[in-house]
Amino acid sequence: xxxxxxxxxxxxxxxxxxxxxxxxxxxxxxxxxxxxxxxxxxxxxxxxxxxxxxxxxxxxxxxxxxxxxxxxxxxxxxxxxxxxxxxxxxxxxxxxxxxxxxxxxxxxxxxxxxxxxxxxxxxxxxxxxxxxxxxxxxxxxxxxxxxxxxxxxxxxxxxxxxxxxxxxxxxxxxxxxxxxxxxxxxxxxxxxxxxxxxxxxxxxxxxxxxxxxxxxxxxxxxxxxxxxxx
Ligand code: 5RP
Numbered sequence: 001x002x003x004x005x006x007x008x009x010x011x012x013x014x015x016x017x018x019x020x021x022x023x024x025x026x027x028x029x030x031x032x033x034x035x036x037x038x039x040x041x042x043x044x045x046x047x048x049x050x051x052x053x054x055x056x057x058x059x060x061x062x063x064x065x066x067x068x069x070x071x072x073x074x075x076x077x078x079x080x081x082x083x084x085x086x087x088x089x090x091x092x093x094x095x096x097x098x099x100x101x102x103x104x105x106x107x108x109x110x111x112x113x114x115x116x117x118x119x120x121x122x123x124x125x126x127x128x129x130x131x132x133x134x135x136x137x138x139x140x141x142x143x144x145x146x147x148x149x150x151x152x153x154x155x156x157x158x159x160x161x162x163x164x165x166x167x168x169x170x171x172x173x174x175x176x177x178x179x180x181x182x183x184x185x186x187x188x189x190x191x192x193x194x195x196x197x198x199x200x201x202x203x204x205x206x207x208x209x210x211x212x213x214x215x216x217x218x219x220x221x222x223x224x225x226x227x228x229x230x
Contacts, residue, residue: 033090
């Protein structure tokens with residue numbers, strides 16, 4: 001059996017995925033986030049739903065998550081078919097000491113943010129490598145509409161944000177809404193709220209990956225065990 005000391009990143013993701021299932025109660029409308037950590041949550045949730053009569057409704061933050069959930073027998077609804085979402089459990093790419101985060105590594109940030117803002121409670125599940133002093137080294141993904149995106153790319157470059165196109169093979173990455181992703185290689189961000197305001201007020205940007213004041217609980221997988229933060 002694997003000792004706790006030998007745990008690798010995937011083991012830690014599995015640990016928090018499993019721990020997060022305990023946050024879910026019968027009667028809830030649950031938002032399911034995106035990414036490899038959430039994939040472990042979905043697997044654990046599917047297992048729990050086979051073992052006990054857990055009555056929940058779910059919505060997903062990406063088509064990929066919907067496919068994963070359906071594959072383990074979890075029924076998914078469209079977001080506008082459900083009342084208020086009680087709890088959303090999602091992954092994150094970076095989380096700082098003030099619980100500010102960056103998401104969008106998987107390109108699902110737009111649906112993730114809509115589900116996040118529609119949820120009474122938001123929980124993030126991360127392995128300890130995602131904890132940082134200050135967010136920014138990961139970069140900030142922004143989802144942009146195709147119209148004028150080359151012009152927008154130049155504007156972002158002129159502002160010193162070091163934009164890079166997100167690619168999938170030799171094609172531009174395409175989001176679930178048919179948009180493109182530009183990754184801003186900002187480095188550590190001194191003023192996340194100011195950057196968020198700047199990006200939100202720029203035409204062509206549909207959404208950005210700065211998730212500020214957006215989480216209620218962070219479940220961290222550490223080699224020493226699971227830690228609940230906040
Ligand atoms: C997708 C996301 C993911 O939640 C984030 O990238 C974390 O993914 P992973 O659990 O695979 O590290 O924001 O858009």
